[in-house]
Amino acid sequence: MNKYIPVIGLEVHIELSTVSKMFCSCSALHFAKEPNTQVCPTCLGLPGAMPYPNKIAIKDVLKFGLATNSKVNKFSKFDRKHYMYPDLPKSYQISQYDLPFCINGKISLKSGKTINLRRIHLEEDTAKLQHYEDETGQYSLIDFNRSGVALCEMVTEPDFENVDDVIEFLKEIQLIVRYLGISQADMEKGSMRLEANLSLRPEKDSILPDYKIELKNINSFRFLEKALNYEIQRQADLLNKGVKVAQETRGFDQLKNTTFSQRIKEEAQDYRYFPEPDIPPFRFEDKFIFVIKSEIGEMPQEKRVRFANDYKIPQNYIEVLLSDKKRSEYFDKLAELDKKYSIGLNTIANLMVNKNLDQEYPEPELFIKKLLEITKKDYSTTDENTNAVYEVLHEFPKAVSDYNSGKGAVIGFLVGMVQKKLGGKGNPKVITDMLILNLKSPK
Ligand code: ADP
Ligand code: MG
Ligand code: ZN
Numbered sequence: 001m002n003k004y005i006p007v008i009g010l011e012v013h014i015e016l017s018t019v020s021k022m023f024c025s026c027s028a029l030h031f032a033k034e035p036n037t038q039v040c041p042t043c044l045g046l047p048g049a050m051p052y053p054n055k056i057a058i059k060d061v062l063k064f065g066l067a068t069n070s071k072v073n074k075f076s077k078f079d080r081k082h083y084m085y086p087d088l089p090k091s092y093q094i095s096q097y098d099l100p101f102c103i104n105g106k107i108s109l110k111s112g113k114t115i116n117l118r119r120i121h122l123e124e125d126t127a128k129l130q131h132y133e134d135e136t137g138q139y140s141l142i143d144f145n146r147s148g149v150a151l152c153e154m155v156t157e158p159d160f161e162n163v164d165d166v167i168e169f170l171k172e173i174q175l176i177v178r179y180l181g182i183s184q185a186d187m188e189k190g191s192m193r194l195e196a197n198l199s200l201r202p203e204k205d206s207i208l209p210d211y212k213i214e215l216k217n218i219n220s221f222r223f224l225e226k227a228l229n230y231e232i233q234r235q236a237d238l239l240n241k242g243v244k245v246a247q248e249t250r251g252f253d254q255l256k257n258t259t260f261s262q263r264i265k266e267e268a269q270d271y272r273y274f275p276e277p278d279i280p281p282f283r284f285e286d287k288f289i290f291v292i293k294s295e296i297g298e299m300p301q302e303k304r305v306r307f308a309n310d311y312k313i314p315q316n317y318i319e320v321l322l323s324d325k326k327r328s329e330y331f332d333k334l335a336e337l338d339k340k341y342s343i344g345l346n347t348i349a350n351l352m353v354n355k356n357l358d359q360e361y362p363e364p365e366l367f368i369k370k371l372l373e374i375t376k377k378d379y380s381t382t383d384e385n386t387n388a389v390y391e392v393l394h395e396f397p398k399a400v401s402d403y404n405s406g407k408g409a410v411i412g413f414l415v416g417m418v419q420k421k422l423g424g425k426g427n428p429k430v431i432t433d434m435l436i437l438n439l440k441s442p443k
Contacts, residue, residue, distance in 0.1 A: 004239065006162060010169070010194065011195040012194055013152070013192070014185060016150040018054055018150050022124045024043050025040070039144045043147045060180070061122045062102065065101060071103050073102065077276070078122075080274055081273055097273040098273075100122075102119065104117070115169055154173070166228065170221060173185075179325050188219065197212045231259050331348070335348075341368055343372065348371065379427040385430060385431060388431075396413075
């Protein structure tokens, strides 16, 4: 049996949450809308209809690129990618080929490993096929509401060697996109779509295998994990038997937890790419890029480091708080308020993470008020205080006379002695006031 190292590269599609579509002014909010109600000649691909690009979508992609340490191609263009399918009315998709908006990005994983992002480009989404079956047989209908919605594609180098890194990376990408506010990146709704390419490399080899399997149509991190694990085993079994793994696209069967062949993958040359003649190329000025960069704000990784350094709360709390941008900002507000109340950031984080107390109190001020109530000490009673103060004043006459001759600092010692008698349960302010009152008019 040979030992194999998985070689994995990802292609991630992110549907941008722009108001209008990529090349027309139809609404891009297609989810759960009446079919074919948000369409026009452009996104229906009617002859003669002209595309005009959505500036916000382009800015969003540049933002995403800059936030992932990519280089912006200052000269860029759209290209036509040709293939025939019922969800693609023009029989070509406007996409980007050799000059994508962003290239050469980098994302670091917790292990310190770096994943290289080959490219981030912009394209248009396809229509959606709905499949039906009734007594007349099977048939499909097409909903064009999604046709022409802005879609951003990110492609990584085949840098992953294990499934855990893939999942960590994808969750980080999802978080970055949500922090940027450019997409909901919701897999169930299809606004984040994953494809993984996988091959196995014999441990002793250092070159890329000469084949790869593309896993498509996977709509959750958990299914991707299962599909990859299944596929690693399947390929290892084939290779160990001396069988060459066929290059193909495979889907994941959620019921059987297995992958199955969908089609033999096409090559780039089959798409007959050429520059989109209806949209002039772009030249981005440095100032334009600079302005976009300045709009990015704090990214999850920066926040992770800041929370660890400034707040010193446990890593697992940090991850939970970070996973929701609003929640992390809420915690920032609490940390600011706590400078005054000193409840302690660990206590605060614990009550948010384990008790979801922030859900009940949308206002940070009210949250703190509630916490002060919860954490309020169970103080000793007035009778207990009076007895303890009386005893201390009689047991330490020297301290009393020192105080009366002007050594005010001795009050700290007396408070300490009273607390000792009360087992630390005295309210420091109440005890101090009681002592001062009795010292001024000693009994
Ligand atoms: P194609 O031209 O078939 O689209 P690319 O070289 O553009 O292939 O790569 C597509 C994706 O496949 C990328 O995410 C890349 O990282 C990944 N990839 C390339 N070669 C391999 C390989 N041998 N094993 C696994 N993934 C690979
Ligand atoms: Mg590809
Ligand atoms: Zn339209």
